[in-house]
Amino acid sequence: MKFIDKIAKHDKRKLFYAFEFFPPKTDQGFENLVARIGRMVGLNPLAISVTWGAGGSTKDRSLDLAALTQLEYGVDTILHLTCTNMVQGSVDSALRAAKERGVENILALRGDPPRGKEHWEPTDPRFQHGVDLVRYIKTTPEFAHFCVGVAAYPDGHPDRDTDEDGELEYLKQKVDAGADFIVTQLFYDIDNFLRWYGKVRAKGITVPIIPGIMPIQTYASFLRMTKLCATRVPASLMHDLMPIRHDDQKVKDYGVKLAVDMIRQMQRGGIEGIHFCTLNLERSVTRVLESLGLAGNIPTLANRLIADIPSPPERTVTPHTAADQATKELVSAPHPEPDAGKGEINSAVDWDDFPNGRFGDFKSPAYGETDRWGSSALQSNLAPSHWGHPRTLDDLTTMFLRYLHSKIPTTPFSATPLSPESLMIFPHLEKLTRRGWWTVGSQPAVNGVPSTDDVVGWGPKGGYVYQKCFVEFLVEEEDVRRIVDKVQKEGGGWINYFAGNAKGELLTNVPEGGRNAVTWGVFPGQEIAQTTIIEKESFLSWKDEAFSIWSEWASYYPPDSPERTLLEDVRDRRWLVSLVHHDYVDPAALWTFLFKGANPLL
Structure with missing residues (x-):
């Protein structure tokens, strides 16, 4: 009707x-x-x-x-x-x-x-x-x-x-x-x-x-x-x-x-x-x-x-964005098993009661929240003028560095300024980016910080929150092979990774069906809330979105122009890598792995 x-x-x-x-x-x-x-x-x-x-x-x-x-x-x-x-x-x-x-x-x-x-x-x-x-x-x-x-x-x-x-x-x-x-x-x-x-x-x-x-x-x-x-x-x-x-x-x-x-x-x-x-x-x-x-x-x-x-509240880390992390975006709680819906907390009504995003539970009806009116990742008011006219890889590195240093407010991958949480690991993000490993997502390790903390706190008062450190970046295939080799030889079981490209290739050491809860909280009168989850389905969804951003950005420039040629080449050649270190007690664990050891990556 x-x-x-x-x-x-x-x-x-x-x-x-x-x-x-x-x-x-x-x-x-x-x-x-x-x-x-x-x-x-x-x-x-x-x-x-x-x-x-x-x-x-x-x-x-x-x-x-x-x-x-x-x-x-x-x-x-x-x-x-x-x-x-x-x-x-x-x-x-x-x-x-x-x-x-x-x-x-x-x-x-x-x-x-x-x-x-x-x-x-x-x-x-x-x-x-x-x-x-x-x-x-x-x-x-x-x-x-x-x-x-x-x-x-x-x-x-x-x-x-x-x-x-x-x-x-x-x-x-x-x-x-x-x-x-x-x-x-x-x-x-x-x-x-x-x-x-x-x-x-x-x-x-x-x-x-x-x-x-x-x-x-x-x-x-x-x-x-x-x-x-x-x-x-x-x-x-x-x-x-x-x-x-x-x-x-x-x-x-x-x-x-x-x-x-x-x-x-x-x-x-x-x-x-x-x-x-x-x-x-x-x-x-x-x-x-x-x-x-x-x-x-x-x-x-x-x-x-x-x-x-x-x-149980759940948030997602959408790294490098102030609005999404100003008070820690909340996302979906763990999806109950089919027979778990009888409990009050685990019922199908409210198991994902808070908005979720990139690393929420991929089973949630709210997974992949989008703008109401059909806008894409590159909003018109975020036109690429302040990203310059990149014609070389160094131009792109400069853009990502300018964003980290708050000289530009956005990148095609981050619609708002750098978050306060990302500033906690700023030197490490800067080091990766200077070497051409362009960071697009991250969070620091956190061990039992009060839920009311201005930077990493979330959830009701009287609780404590925890985080495993992770970082995401875009690199060449040669670097992906080096990372995988170092994880296998020096990771000691502490590192999980996903790496994917625009062609649909995927490398990971996460077992099929594995789900890494990298953020969780303990609150009075509630079960433990696992809030940020990194697993195959959510990574693949974000990976596809990330490479579509390169395509869309390229479309702003004429065919065969230096800018369009560069951006399309980056889309076709680079891999998106996600690394998680499970030692949340040591805030330097992931960075020590990357920058030190028998075979430092950078």
């Missing part, structure tokens, strides 16, 4: 809501997400929306998830669809595939902005902006039946310098082209939203406006998402968060209360529906709806959530 028709028929006395999910990167995560959606449909959402990766990178998984949602659970799906940087004909292909699967609703998005008039970028010339996609769908007989939604930005578009009136004009153009409803980017300044909402209506835009709400999960993920989306953060909100930022459960509880308060204010302001960005998690959304009296009769789950039983 068309979403606009369902909105028209809903009981105006009750709030309607939709849940947004993204396709996990792994098969196990996908299967577990389908099960999670099966539980969450008991909350009676009006629809479920499924995101679309940049350039169609998640096309198959997005379409499969949309089809399963409708076929298995009978809930109408809104499929996100980006139009820029898509190969010729891919929009038609996606729309036909959606139609074949019974999907009737599309959220038409621009996605990554087109890169000027660079003739070498294989984009579909029909689509430069979101309005082009709306107009095309609505004027093409084969696709005109789709109900089409569009995006809006109450806090301003993160990639454009256009003022608010200009943004409203863009929005009006999309509605005039045939858009049936509007979904907003996330926001937290409710007063500004209500002011903006009034201006939209005064502009003559009458279609339903559905605010995007993302309950705060952790302080670190909140910082990252608000930076990515250029979201306004009220001073009062930061004032509330700062005293509790190191207690992840309190932050989550605050996020639920804030979302409830915002929704109630919006209802008083005339808003009839909400679009929840779930991050593929269920607990916070359930608690919000329960607090609003909308959760209905959810067996077992509701009773347990009302009791506020704490779940």
